[in-house]
Amino acid sequence: MSFSQSQAEMPSTKRVAVIGGDGIGPEVTTQAVRAADAALVNCEQRIEWEWFPWGTDYLFEHGSMAPADFLDQLGDFDAILLGAVGHPRVQDHITLNGLLLPIRRRFDQCVCLRPAYLYEGVESPLRNKTPGSIDMLVFRENTEGEYANVGGRVYQHSDHDIAIQTSVFTRRGCERIIRAAFEQALNRPRKRVASITKSNAQGYGMVLWDEVFAGIAQDYPQIETESLLVDRAVMEFVRRPESFDVVVASNLFGDILTDLSAILVGSMGLAASANLASNRCHPSLFEPVHGSAPDITGKGIANPLAAILSAAMMLDHLELISAAASIRGAVSSLLRSPDRPRTPDLGGTGTTDEVGSAVCALIK
Known part of the structure; x- marks a missing residue:
């Protein structure tokens, strides 16, 4: 699976x-666009941005x-650059299944990349x-697993209400996310891959996951591996x-663990992510992990760094490496200097x- 394209091929x-x-x-998305434009000032490539007014406001109308x-x-x-989806008046399953x-x-x-790095400062x-x-760097499977939305409900609104939710694990889905993780590990100094599983309780889907992980690990003898139950x-x-x-x-385990890893490095406001398409025929999507944060909406204190770092991941994907x-x-x-501005989540x-503005000034 290739997620890159030569610079010569790029318009x-x-x-x-x-x-x-x-x-x-x-x-936060406005600040991410500002930062990307600032970083591209001295580049031959340019980005043409087109904004779409989709989300819960569009839903209400x-x-x-x-x-x-x-x-x-x-x-x-x-x-695609996405800010967030979610509103207190709308159930999350409606917003997620309606857009993201x-x-x-x-x-x-199929690949969701979520880095967690502890910055100086x-x-x-x-x-x-x-x-x-x-x-x-967490590789989260992004299109199946626990988010496959397979199942149904019968006898709703009665004492016999039944809901069946089925996780879907395919060999193809497991292989491509696990192999992508190993390929990335080859380019990192420590060369380690940890697989997260729950095969002691999920005796079909996660057993398949474990089998695929063990098989692919044999192709990468230079990579150190471990397999951990998700609770451990x-x-x-x-x-x-x-x-x-x-x-x-997997989709669910990766989602939960990356919220934890974001807090371990200081703030959800630093948590960037990339949702990478399996080939260049389709667009990939880049978004901060933190969600819509309705409690601080409109107060002007949201941390834009996760969105800005997501834009940097997007530029990497578009082969705009220096930008x-x-x-x-x-x-x-910015984070290294105590004299530069930072939002309340970072003290x-x-x-x-x-x-x-401070990020844009430092870029220039």
């Missing part, structure tokens, strides 16, 4: 669909999160953790986070716009 202008979405989504043909509209873009999950499935965005809630000591993995993430390098997990590196360098410089008093 000079890339088209990116921007969906600000709900809550703080538009606030039109009865759906997006128009019926929204996937067709997105199909011709080179990438259909995008992942339609464009076969950011304090982990774990004691005595030094900058860079926590540096993990939660414990070890806290007890020995430095030992984790590349982690590969991506300049964003990450600016974020690192500061800075606003979303002040932090975004």
Whole structure:
């Protein structure tokens, strides 16, 4: 599976669909676009941004999160930048299945990458953790597993209400996410892969997962491996986070563990992610992990760094390597200096716009 393209094949202008979405989504996405534009000032490539007003506001007005043909509209873009989905007045399964999950499935965005890195100047809630000591990259399976939405309900609204939710694990799905994790581990200094499982209780799907992991590991004798039950993995993430390098997990386990890893490195406001399509015929999607945060929407204090770092992942994916590196360098410089603005989640008093402006200034 290839997630790259040679620079010579790239057109000079890339088209990116921007969906600000709900809550703080538009606030942080605006700063991500600003940072990407600042990083591209001295590059030959450019990005043409097209904004779409989809999300719960669109739902309240039109009865759906997006128009019926929204996937067709997105199909011709080179990438998608998403802010967040979710609203207190709407159940989460409606917002997710109305926008985000259909995008992942339609464009076969089978790999979700979620890095967790402890920056200098950011304090982990774990004691005595030094900058860079926590540096993990979680590969989350993104199109099947526990999020497959297979099942049904009968006898609703009665005492006999029955709900059946089925997880779906295929050999193809397991193989491509696990192999992608091993391939990435080859390019990292520690060359370690940890698999997260629960095969002692899930005797079919997770047993298949374990079998595929063991088989693929034989193809990479230079990679050190371990397999952890998810309940033990939660414990070890806290007890020995430095030992984790590349982690590969199912859809649900990867989602839960990356919320934990984000907090271990200081804030959900630093948690970036990429949803990578299996081939270049489809756009990949980039988004912060933190969600819509309705409690701080409109207050101007949302941390934009997760969205900005997601934009850097997008630039990497588009082979705009130097621009991506300049964003990450600016974020690192910002966090390293106690005199530069930071938002309240990181112990500061800075606003979303002040932090975004500071990143752009450091890029320039």
